[in-house]
Amino acid sequence: MTGSLLRVENLVVEFRGGGAFALRRETVTAVKDVSFHIGAGDAYGLVGESGSGKTTTGRCVLGLQAPTSGSITLGTDDVGELRKRDPQLLHQRIQAVFQNPIASLNPAMTVARILAEPLRRLVGMKDPAAARTRGEELLDAVRLPTDVLDRRPTELSGGMAQRVSIARALASSPSLIVLDEAVSALDVATQAQVINLLADLRDETGVSYLFIGHDLAVVRHLCDRIGVMSQGALVEEGTADQVCHSPQDDYTRRLLDAVPVPDPTVKRVRHGHTTR
Amino acid sequence: MAVLRRVVTRPSGTIPLIWLAVVGFCALFPTVVATHDPNAADFASLLEGPSGAHYFGTDELGRDTFSRVVDAARPAALAGLQAVSISLILGLPIGLFVGYAGGWWDRIVMRVVDAIFSLPGLILAFAIVAILGPGLTNAMYSVGFLFSLRVIRLVRGMVLSVREEPFIEAARLSGAPTTTVLGRYLLPNMMGPLIVQTTISFAAVLIIEAALSFLGLGVQQPDATWGSMLRDARSFQRDNPWIPWPPGLAITLTVLAFNTLGDTLRDVLAAGPGGGSKAPRRGVALGLADGATTAARPAVDDTADPDPEALLSVRNLSVIVPTSTGPAPAVRGLDVDLRPGEIVGLVGESGSGKTVSALAVAGLLPRGVTIDPGSRIHFDGQQLVGLTEARMAQVRGTGIGMIFQDPTASLNPALTVGYQLAEPLRIHHGLSRAAATDRSVELLDRVGVANPRERLRDYPHQFSGGMAQRVMIAMALASEPSLIIADEPTTALDVTTQRQVLELLVELCDDLSMAMLFITHDLGVVAEICDRAVVMYAGQAVETGDVHELFATPDHPYSRALLASVPLLDDDEDRLVTIPGRVPGPGEQIVGCRFASRCEQAHDACAAGPVDLVTLAGGDRSSRCLLSAAAVEDGA
Ligand SMILES: Nc1ncnc2c1ncn2[C@@H]1O[C@H](COP(=O)(O)OP(=O)(O)OP(=O)(O)O)[C@@H](O)[C@H]1O
Ligand code: SF4
Ligand SMILES: [Mg+2]
Secondary structure, rough: OEEEEEEEEEEEEEEOOOOOOOOOOOEEEEEEEEEEEEOOEEEEEOOOOOOOHHHHHHHHHHOHHHOEEEEEEEEEEHHHHHHHHHHHHHHEEEEEEEEOOOOOOOOOOHHHHHHOOOOOOOHOOOOHHHHHHHHHHHHHHHOHHHHHOOHHHHHHOOOHHHHHHHHHEEEOOOEEEEEEEOOOOOOHHHHHHHHHHHHHHHHHHEEEEEEEEHHHHHHHHOOOOEEEEEEEEEEEEEEEEHHHHHOOHHHHHHHHOOOOOOOOOOOOOOOOOOOO | OOHHHHHHHHHHHHHHHHHHHHHHHHHHHHHHHOOOOOOEEEEEEEOOOOOOOOOEEEOOOOHHHHHHHHHHHHHHHHHHHHHHHHHHHHHHHHHHHHHOOOOHHHHHHHHHHHHHHHHOHHHHHHHHHHHHHHHHHHHHHHHHHHHHHHHHHHHHHHHHHHHOOHHHHHHHOOOOHHHHHHHHHHHHHHHHHHHHHHHHHHHHHHHHHHHHHHHOOOOOOOOOOOOHHHHHHHHHOOOOOOOOOHHHHHHHHHHHHHHHHHHHHHHHHOOOOOOOOOOOOOOOOOOEEEEEEEOOOOOOOOOOOOOOOOOEEEEEEEEEEOOOOEEEEEEEEEEEEOOOOOOEEEEEEOOOOHHHHHHHHHHHOOOEEEEEOOEEEOOEEEEEEOOOOOHHHHHHHHHHEEOOOHHHOOOOOOOOOOHHHHHHHHHHHHHOOOHHHHHHHHHHHOOOOHHHHHHHHOOHHHHHHHHHHHHHHHHOOOOOOEEEEEEOOOOOOOOOHHHHHHHHHHHHHOOOOEEEEEEEEHHHHHHHHHHHEEEEEOOOOEEEEEEEHHHHOOOOHHHHHHHHHHOOOOOOOOOOOOOOOOOOOOOOOOOOOOOHHOOOOOOOOHHHOOOOOEOOOOOOOOEEOEEEEEEEEOOO
């Protein structure tokens, strides 16, 4: 793929474990030699169970975690370098939405202030009135009524809070948004709405996604390509259909198998119990 | 400040505050309150009892005890302020720093703190006093130092638990520098516990100050402190038994005031912002009676008796929550039955009232949220509505186990898992320390935690999400319950871990013959583990039935829409089916079917009046929809 927006090459992240005075210091390799590309306007899914290294990979892309080795390039810039040289510019270009919708928003601030922060710091929009107008536009983009501006996170439902997080991520008009388990905490009905919203926003703005998740049924609905991570390594990669319908790796098959199916006749944890 | 307002509206807040204000006034203006010079000896009146001239009598030098007690308020307040401010000045930055920086710094500082902590506090204070020399200020330095360790622990624990909170990360992504993150984001969200800790520290400082002065290591003569007055009183108690009372009472009342205030603050802060001061404490009858408008037979008559065979039988449960427009029902006349060993799913969108229903059954409703008095909850033959807090705790402690969604949030980050497991076993089941430890090991082993004995010493953040949830399950099992209430226990887990935890729960239910009320919004999970399901919408059950039937032929339009919006591995649609709009809030007045505004099959009659739950042809299922009612009529 030539027109890649993000290139992750041979990414390795190691954490040093053990106590301060432990005799043996173990090194945990959280990410092992991971490479993938995301084209401009594409949505790339990264799946795996917790602890498989997907969040660490996402944090490296965001510049929140320094890689032990390997490189991450955004357009023509090295992310590590950009973080040192101009962190604001990095954050302007790559934004994130996290899992827990309410916890992602500072409970002490109103939505208006939450949206004004990136506008002021990353886009240089210092005028409060202008920031408010832009805040209204952003809420409109994520299909929220503008009166949400004056509410606090604790006064929002999970789905609304997640939309505010998406609005905040959109504020600096980034070229890539890392969505780390961004719909996992939402109920089915809200999840479906947010997934459709994310798809629409991609069509409207041309933003790319790195969509991190554990439920292949969800990831497949939003992503063009999917990478499967297990114990730090990328064990399988392909188009969404390839990965979901003709998985090559055993681990992928296990992941597919663990997806709950809303049909009691298909597979069931509970057998036999009858009450009446 | 709203918190302050809620504190002063309670007697447990007002009374300590008044007492502390009195003490504070004495400390600031002792000469105004005192009737005599506190240090003026009067050898004409030695060791007198209380009188008009000397309210609290006199001491061995004829000094006025009342004036001395008043005068001693100042050193007490100063001592408290000194010690507490030192503890904050030292503890706050160090705690913030090591919590935020982590790594080496954290490990070294915490080792040192843990090591010092393992020494008896008072002995350490003596050692410091021995080095610095006696005197109240030195004593308070040492106490302040000791308390700073506590603050370091507390702050570090809180930073650790919020450091990885998404909103902190998001703040950094929004371009906020580290100092801003620490000051503007971390600190305000830690104020609550800090204020509580500080208040309680004051009480502890007073006791230590009194102890040190009592031993002659504190304030030097002739200045009075409550501790030194007690010490002096000791020698003359035989001549004047009254003499230790005033300083003794002053210490006791002040310590009590700080502790009570601390507890009240903790309660108020735990209730969360907005935690219902407006809401009435007792349930209000809100006229929930839905006029029967359909000819079809209502599935469950409001007056129907609880099912005698059921372990849990909920009838006509209504739960009232405070809203901006006044109290309103978040749950409206819910009926649920659980037979022994049965797993029943409570499923529905966010805001449909699942959690509130579960908390009502467990008697754990937050302040300001109440059960309508017309509700009935029969558990094991006992009516739970109206039980006192204490009786309810007993029911929970012996029969009902709870598991919540976020395991790490339900565990205290500052205490080891072993402590949190063993503590209730010692309190509720009267086990000895060793027996409680053994039982904890057994429980952890039962839920599949490897190396249980070693893991008891670990703190919650050292557990992965799945393992932490196993710990929560172990805690729920501790009381050997016959009913487990699980509120979205696997929502925060990844699919593979979720499957393991579900398998564990089902296995435990089978092996230990426990029934489980399983709350989730994931229909896939319901299909995999539940025997029966209750689909909830906007506070009502809209469809109930055996899972096989319910999933094969969902009857209610809402159940159908909910099923359709589940993303599947093998459908060809790119866009997911969504239900337009949102769940109406408890306060929204809706005359007809509560789902009408979002229902594809809504017609004129739907808005006319409330819709009843009707039993469907074939027996064991019911649905709250006019279309079903009509179908039943036709069939009948
Ligand atoms: N302490 C409270 N004070 C005021 N309103 C409350 C309180 N707790 C719940 N509510 C309201 O009661 C309704 C039902 O809430 P509940 O938490 O039971 O929903 P739920 O079905 O558990 O949703 P979720 O899937 O998000 O957990 C909501 O409208 C909510 O706003
Ligand atoms: S009663 Fe009417 S609005 Fe309500 S679910 Fe049935 S068809 Fe839809
Ligand atoms: Mg809930």
